[in-house]
Amino acid sequence: MSVAPEWILAFSGYDPADERRREALCTTGNGYVATRGAWAGSVAGDHHYPGTYLAGYYNRLTDRVDEVGVENESLVNLPDWLPLVVAVDDGNWLTPDNSEVLEYDLELDVRRGVATRRFRLRAGDGREVRGIERRFTSMADPHIAGQTLAVTVVGWSGRLRIGSAVRGNITNSGVERYRKLAARHLTDLSPLIADGNLLVTATTSQSRHRITVGTRTVASHNGSVRPDWSTSTDGTSVYAELTVDVTAGDVVTVEKVAAIHGSRDVGISEPQLAAQLALGNAPCFRDLLEAHVLAWSQLWRRFELALEESHDGALAALRLNNFHLLQSVSPHSIDADAGVPARGLHGEAYRGHVFWDELFVFPVLTLRTPELTRALLRYRHRRLPAARLAARQEGFPGAMYPWQSGSDGREESPRLHLNPLSGHWTEDATFRQRHVGLAVAYSMWQYVETTGDVDFLSDHGAEVIIEVARFFAHLAEYDAARDRYVIKGVVGPDEFHTSYPDRPGPGIDNNAYTNVMAVWLFGMAARALDRLPAWRRIELVESLGLRQEERNHWDELTRRMYVPFHDGVISQFEGYEQLAELDWPRYRTTYGDIRRLDRILEAEGHDVSSYQVSKQADVLMLLYLLPRRDLYSSMERLGYPLSAALIRRTVKYYLARTCHGSSLSAVVHAWGLAAFDPDRALAFLEQALHSDAGDAPHTGTTAEGIHLAAMAGSADLIQRCFTGLTTSNDVLRFGPRWPAKLGTLRMALRYRGHRLVAEVSSTAVTVTVDPGPGLAIAVRCYGHTRLLKPGDAHTWTAPG
Template sequence: MSDWTWEYEGYDPTAERLRESLCTLGNGYFATRGAAPECRAGLVHYPGTYAAGCYNRLESTVAGRHVVNEDLVNLPNWLLLRFRVRRTGGAWCPWFSPDTSALLDYRHVLDLRRATLTRTLRFRDDDVGVLGVRQTRLVHMGDPHLAALRTVFTPEDWSGEIEIESGLDGDVINGNVHRYRALNGSHLTRVRTGPQEPGTAWLSCRTSTSGIGVALAARTVVVGRSAAPSELRPARRRAVHRLVVPIAPGRPVDVEKTVALFTSRDTAISDPLEAALDRVSTAGGISDLLDSHVAAWERLWRRADIQVPGRAGRVLRLHLFHVLQTLSPHTADLDVGVPARGLHGEAYRGHVFWDELFVLPYLNLHFPEVSRALLNYRYRRLPRACRAAAAIGRAGAMYPWQSGSDGREETQVWHLNPHSGRWLPDHSRLQHHVGSAVAYNVWQYCEATGDTEYLHTKGAEMLLQIARFWADLADFDPGTGRYRIRGVVGPDEYHDRYPGATTPGLDDNTYTNVTAAWVLTRALDLLRRLPAWRREELLERVQLGGDELPKWEEVSRRLRVPFHQGVISQFEGYDDLAELDWDAYRARYDGIRRLDRILEAEGDTVTRYKASKQADVLMLGYLFSPAELRDLFRRLGYDLDDEVWRRTVDYYLQRTSHGSTLSGLVHGLVLARARRAEAWKYVQEALQADIADIQGGTTGEGIHLGAMAGTLDLVQRGLTGLETREDALWLDPVPLPALSEYGFSLRYRGHWGVGIRRRRGQLGIGVPDSEESPIRVVLADRAVTVAPGETCTLELPMS
C-alpha cells in the first residue's frame, strides 16, 4: 500500500461492516457506505446512504415502554447494481453474490488522493467460465449532489450475454445497529418510482414525520455500444433499469451509472425530483466527473494535508479523509452540526454531541468557514437551549447532550446493555458541560480567525447565555464558602449517581466546574472588551441585568474543586468509592473497555468504584495549556503546581478503562507533556481506534469522528503546543520521539498556507507572500515576527 491508498485483500464476511465504514465515500452533503453494489442490507452487508441533517422522528415500544427517537435517516440505496451471465444459448446463471459465488480474487482499494473506491474481483461459474469485474465509485466533491459507479465486465475464454439490473431501492430501513433492532426503523413513506427516457429511472419519497422530500435519479448506460435491449421497470418501492448486453473476450462491457440526489432542504431548487432529473441529465460521463472530482479533492488536500512519516502518517491521512468527507466546504452552506459517527453509519442515531470540541480546533485553521457554519448550527438552536434552561427553573442556555434537527434533547431515556440484555435508565442528559464545549469552540474559532464580527454578535450571545446558565446553576454553600454545581454527570459517564442514591447526578464534577469558571471568565472578558455601544446593545438583546455580572465574577472565582490524597478529585465523594480489582477483571475478560456493561451484567454497578470510562479531570489538560490551567486554578483560589498535576495524572491512569475512543487521544496529549515515555502507547491507541475496531464492532456502525479529528489536532496543537491568542501564534513544542518529524499548513488571519515543519530539532515557520501583516510567533524563550514571503527556522532545545 502507498501513503495514499488503503487496500483490502480477500473477502471476509465478518469484517465486511468494518470495511464498509472505512470505505465510505462522501462530500459533506451526503455519504454512502462502501458496500457491495449487488447486495441489499442484511446481516453481512449494509449499503447505507445519509444526507447531512436529514432526520426523522419515530415512536417505538421497547420492553413495554413507549419511546421516541430521532434518527439520521438511511436514504434509498442508489448503489444497487446486480448482474448474472449465460453462455450463448444457455440458461441464466444465478445472480452474482460474494457470499455464494466461487471467488478467485477479491480486492478493495480506497484511493485517498482521488477519493475513489475500486473493487476488483474474478469469479468462476462452472456453467460459464471466469468473469472479471472492476468497479470504481465516487461521491462527487465538486458537485455535492452527484455520485457515480463504473463497472467493467471482462470474460475469460467464453462468450455469451450479461444481464444487468441497475436500481434505486426505496425499500430500506434504519438497521445498521443491531442493538436498536427493537426500535421502529421505517422512516420513508410515499415512495414513488418512474422512468425517464433515455435510460434514466427515478425514485422520490418523504420522511414520515419531518416531511423531508427526497429524490434520486439514476442514468445507466453501456459505453461504446449501440442500444442494448433495455427495460425501465418501476416497482412499488424500487426502480430498476434492466439491460442485456453481448459479452465476449476482447469485448468487455462498460456500464456507467450516474446518480443525482436532492432533498427539500436544498436551496435554489423548486422540487427535489425535478432538480435530480435535471442534474443527472446534464452530468457528463464518468471520465469527466472523475476529473472534476479529483480536482476538487486536490484543492482540499492543498489546504489540509498533514505530513508525518511512516504508518502513523498513513493513518492520520485516512482520518483527515473521513473528516473532510463529513465536514467539507459544502457543509458551510448547510444547517448541520458535527455528527459523532460521521455520515458513515447509524450509531448514536446520527446525533450531535460535544465532539465538535475535538473537531473545530483543527477546522479553525484550515476551513474556518466550515467552523463558522457549525457554530451557527448551535446559534440557531440557542432559543431552544434557553427554553430548556427555563424548563428546569434556570436562566441562560442549557444545550442538550444529544442534538438533532431542532435542538431539543435527543438523549434516550433508556439504553440497552448488550451484555445483560437489560434496558437501563440513561442519565447522560445531565452532561451539561456540552454548553462549555460550545462556548470553548466560539472562543477558539474567534481567536484563530480574528473574526471579531462573529465574536461580538452571535458568538457573544451564545457565550453570555451559557455563562448565565452556569452562574444560576451554581449555589452558594456557607459551609465551604464556595459555590457548588450539583446533580450533573461529567464526561466520564460511568458515574451518573452516588452508590445507593435514588436520584441521578453528582456534585462538583471538577471538569464541569472548572470549564464553567472558564466560560464565566471569558464572558466577563468579552464584555469588558466590547465597545460601550455594542455592550449596551448586547445586554439589552439578551436582557442581562447589571446585577447579574457581580455574581458572575464571584462564581468564576469561588467555584469548588474537590481534592483528595493530594490529587484533584473527579467529583465530590470520589475518594469514598471502593477500589476495583483491575487485575482480576483483566484476567477474566478479553477486554474491559466497557466495564460498566460488564459489572451490570454481573449484578454490580460501576458507580461503586474508582473507575473511569475516560478520566475527565485529565480532559482539562487536553483543553488548556499548563500555564492557562494553572491560571484558572489560581483564579479559583487553588494552587496547581507540576507535582499535583503529575500525581493526578498517575492516579487516574491506574483507574481508567478507556471505554471511549476519545480516552486514548486525551491521555496521549496529556502524557506528551506530563510523562512522555508513556505517551506513544496512548497515541497509538487513538490512531488504531477505528482501523483496528478496538471497541469490538462499533466502527461498523460509523467511524468515531471526534477521535479521528482529535488525532490531527494532537499533531497540530498537542505536539507543537500551538495556541492562537493575543493576536499571535504561541508555540511550545513537545519532543515525542515516535512523532519527531511532521509538517502541515495553516490558514491564519488572512494568510493561506502558513507552513510549520519540525525536523531534526528545528522548527520551521514559513509565511506565503501576500499583502497581509506579518505574523508574531511566541515561544517560551523568545518571540519572532515572520513577514509574508519569509521563512524562519528556530533551533529547539534538546530534551
C-alpha cells in the same frame, strides 16, 4: 496511476464478518452526502449494510418500551443508488455470498477519494467473471456521485445480464441494538423512469423532507454502446436490466451517475426536478472524476499535514483520518445547517446526532477552513432558542444545550439504554451532561481567538457564551459549610458515573471538569463582552437584560467555586475516592476487551457507578482544553494552587483506573502524558491514529460509523499537542515537545487571513508566510516573538 502506500487503505480477501466495518471505512462522501462502501447490490444483513445519508436529514419515530413511550430522531438512510450487479444467463445476481470467491480486494484511495473493488467470482455452474468496480462521491459537485463496473468474461460463452436499480424500500437497521425499534422513515415512495433514467422520490414520515435519488446508466460491450435497457418498477423501487451475448474475453462496461437532492437544499425548485436536471446536464464519468480529483487535491493542499514516515504507519493513518473528517464536514457543509455528526455520515450509531465532541473537530478545521467552523458553529447559535427553552423548563435562566442534538436542538438522548450483553433495558441518565454547553461556548471563543473574527463574536458568539454562563451561574449553589459554590446532580464526560451507589436520584456532585470549565467560562464571558464594540455591547446587554449584579457574581464564582481533591490528586467528582476499587486483573483475564465495563458489570448484576472505573478520565480533559498557564491561573485564583507534581500524580491515578471505553480516551491521555512521559504519549497517539482502521474487526463498533472526534483528535495531537501550538491574545505560539521518533512535521495553516507553512522537528521550528496582502502576524516560539509579514520566514532553534 501509481499511488504511494500512505494514501491507500487496502483490504485483501473476503471476510464476511468484517465486511460491514470495511464498508464504513470505505465510505465515500463530500460533507453533504455520503455512501457506505457496501457491495453494489447488497441488502442489509449480517454481512453488508448499504447506506446513504444526507447531512441534517432527520426523522422521528415513536415506540413503546415496557409500556413507556420512546421517541427517537435518526439520520435517515436514503434510497439506495448503488445496485449494479451481474448474472450469468438466468442465474441469480452474483455476490460474494452466493458464489465462490476466487479473488476479492477492496481499496480506498484517500488522495483521490475513490473506492475500488476487484473481484473474481465463480457461479454455481462453474462459469467465472472478473470485475472492477469504482465509485466516488463528488467533492466538486455535492449532489453527484459516480460509479463504474467493468466485467470480463472468463472462459465461457453465453448471456451476461447487467442489473441497475434505485431501491426505495429502505429502513434504518444498521445498529443491532436499535433493531427492535421502529426503523421505517421513508414514505410516499414514488419511483419514476424518465428519459431512461431511474429516480425514486421519498418523503420522511414526520419531518416531511422530500428526497430524490436518481441515476443515469450507460453500458458498452467491447467498446460499443448498448442502449437496449429494459426498465421496470415495483412501486417502491425502479430497475433496469441489460442482456448481452458474450464470449470468452469480452468486456462489458457500465457507467452510472447518481444525482441526489433534498428539499432542504438551497437554490432549487424541488428535489425531483433538481435531480432530473442534474442527470441531464452531468458530463461523463471520466470528466466528473477529473473534477472530483481536482477538488480533493485542493483540499489536501489546505489540509497538508505531512509526517515523516518513521512511526508505524502514522502518516497513512493520519491521512485516512483527515479524509474521513473532510467527507463528514467539508465546504459543502456550509449551507447544510447540520452540525458535526459524532459518527460522521458513515452509519447509524448514535442515530447521527451531534455531541459535545465537536470540540475535538474544530481545532483542525479552524486552522485550515475557518469559514467552515464558522458555519458549523452557526448550527449551535440557531438552536439557542431551544437551549433557552430547555433551561427554563429546568427552572434556570440562560441556555442549556442538549447532550445529543439533531434537527431542532431539543434533547435527543434516549432515556432507556439496551445492554446487548444482558438484553436489559436500563435508565440512561447521560443526558445530564450539562458540560456540553461549556463545550459549545469554548469552541466559539477558540474560533474567535484563532481568527480574530469579532463580527462573529458580535453577531452570534457572545450571545451564546453569555447565555451558557448565565445557566451555569444559576446551576451553582452556595454551600455555607464550605463557603464555596457547588454544582450538583450532573454527569461528567466520563459517562459511567451517572449517580451514587447509595443515593437515590441521578447525577453526581462537583464534577471537577464541569466546575473548572464553568469557572473558565465565567472569565471568558466577561472578556467576550469587553471585546465587543461599545454600541454592540450596549445592545446585547439590553436585549439579554444582563445586570451588573450577574457579572459581579461571575467574578465571585471565579474565586469561590469548589473543586474536590483527594490523596494529592484532583478528584473526578466529590466522593470518587470512596467508591470500590475494581479487580482489574480478573476482569482483563475473564473478558479480554473491557472497554465497555459498564455493560459487563450490569450483565453481572453490578453497577459501574459503584467502582473507581472511568470510561474516559474527564479530569484530564482540563489538560486538553486549557493551556497549563491558564489552568494554573484559574486554580490559583480559586485558591487551589497546582504543581507539575500534582498534575503528574493525577494523570497516573486515572490512567490506572480507565478502561478507555471511549475512542477519545487515547487522545486525552496522550495530551496529559506528553509533558512528562513522551514515550507513553506516543503509544496513545498510535491508538488514536488507528482508533477506527485498527478497530477489532468482529467486536468493535466502527461498522456502525467512524468515530469522527477521535479521528480529528489524532490530527490535533500532532498539530497542537506535540507542537505546543496555541492561539491567544493575537499571538500564534509554539511550545514544542516534539518526539524525535516522528521525524519532521510539515503542516499548512491559516491564521488571521494568511496561509503559512510550519515545519517542526525536535531541534527547530520554521514558519513561512505565503506572499500576499495583509498585516504582519506575531509568532512566538522558545520565548522569542517575531513579527512576520507576508513572504517572511523565520526559524527558531531549540535551546541546547
